[in-house]
Amino acid sequence: MPRDMQAEDPATAPDEALLARYAAGDPAAARALTLRLVPRAMGYAARMLGDGAEAEDVVQEAMLRLWRAAPGWRAGEAQVSTWLYRVVTNLCTDRLRQRKRRPAAALDEAPEVADGAQGAEAGLIEADRMAALQAALDALPDRQRQAVILRHIEGFTNPEIAEVMDIGIEAVESLTARAKRALTAILAGRREELGYGEED
Amino acid sequence: MARKTDGMQGREGLEDLFAAMREERVPPSDALMARVLADALAHQPRPALPVAAEVGAGVAVRPGLWRRLAGLFGGAGALAGMGTAAVAGLFIGFVQPEGLSLLGDAVLGTPLETVELIPDVDMLFAGN
Missing domain, CATH: 1.10.10.10 (Winged helix-like DNA-binding domain superfamily/Winged helix DNA-binding domain)
Structure with a gap:
């Protein structure tokens, strides 16, 4: 029982477990993933782009893609954080190409x-x-x-x-x-x- | 030699700068957190509803075959009785026990060889 309770704690649950719970309709999982992933993605995007406003747009788009991918997420195929960093990287690359x-x-x-x-x-x-x-x-x-x-x-x-x-x-x-x-x-x-x- | 020394100092200084940048994170704004959370909730799949709730919401649930047959014959008890009678009749017809023939002869007064359930066509013309 305590083990189950611990597994259900959003603060300690693995990213993949939280994403599965999000896909099952648990709003607490959405909040936990947001609090956990957005600061990391923001730090990376800001360093990549050197522009906080652009970085926020990139992070919001990357997280939106994560939410959309959640129902079809296949367990064990990729780490959630790695997947998110890859999306942020690609979005940043697109933006950088658009710049002079x-x-x-x-x-x-x-x-x-x-x-x-x-x-x-x-x-x-x-x-x-x-x-x-x-x-x-x-x-x-x-x-x-x-x-x-x-x-x-x-x-x-x-x-x-x-x-x-x-x-x-x-x-x-x-x-x-x-x-x-x-x-x-x-x-x-x-x-x-x-x-x-x-x-x- | 002097250039190599400069390079080492540069690398060491670079590591210090990296460490300082790691400490100085760029935090997301509250507005960004709110937008991301709003997106999450807007795109979140709805949790599956229990069957009882679906019936309450007017979604028809089709009953199974046995439930429909039992309803047709007046309930599960009546359906079981009919099944038992059908099996017993099949058994008697297949085994043809001796005692049953004697009982038939005693009741009818004559040996029963055949039973014509449909009258012969000739009987229809016998009156002419």
């Missing part, structure tokens, strides 16, 4: 991290560092950006990334390595501004 690709401009559009006369010695606040990293991420090719965000921001393993991106594990390793090299090069010119380039 201007990497240099995107980097230039990042907030100035410090005024040369005032802030160089005082260091930068965390928001400036994040803005600079986000601008550098925006400058990467789409696939490299996806791989490095999934690996180093979202904390996915390489096999999980391979499943999300529908590529091999070696390709994932190659993409993340190239992405990190590119980010290092992009940020090299701003090393002092970012507060990690000073030699002791």
Whole structure:
């Protein structure tokens, strides 16, 4: 009995079990899945797009596709979170393709991290560092950006990334390595501004 | 040598930036959460209703074969009695017990060989 009660607790139930309960008409499962999945999807989409409003649109569309897929969901075929990240990835890719690709401009559009006369010695606040990293991420090719965000921001393993991106594990390793090299090069010119380039 | 040292510092700094970005999540707005939940409830399949509720809602449930036969013959008891009589008649006709023939001869006064349920056609013309 306690085991059954625990299995029915939306806070601890696995994603797949909640999705099955959602498909069976349980409104508590809808709420639990929303609370669990939307923040993760939002964080990923926001890093991918660099735009919160666009990211919200993407997340809402991805979750809508999940709700529609729920009645026909086949148990054990795919993890719910992996499936959702794949949908978010594809939607973000579509949006990025619609944009005019201007990497240099995107980097230039990042907030100035410090005024040369005032802030160089005082260091930068965390928001400036994040803005600079986000601008550098925006400058990467789409696939490299996806791989490095999934690996180093979202904390996915390489096999999980391979499943999300529908590529091999070696390709994932190659993409993340190239992405990190590119980010290092992009940020090299701003090393002092970012507060990690000073030699002791 | 100096370039390699710079590269290492850059990688280490990059890991710090990644760690900082992991800490600084981009939270969804309350409006987004509300929209997603509204979509979920709008597209959620309705739970299956019990049979009693369906009958109450006017959905006809077709009875089974046995229930319809029992209703036709006046209930399950009458249907069982008819079945028993049919089986007994079939048994007697097939076995033809000796005692039953003697009883028939005593009642009718003559040996009963055949029974004509439909009169012969010649009897219809006998009156002419």
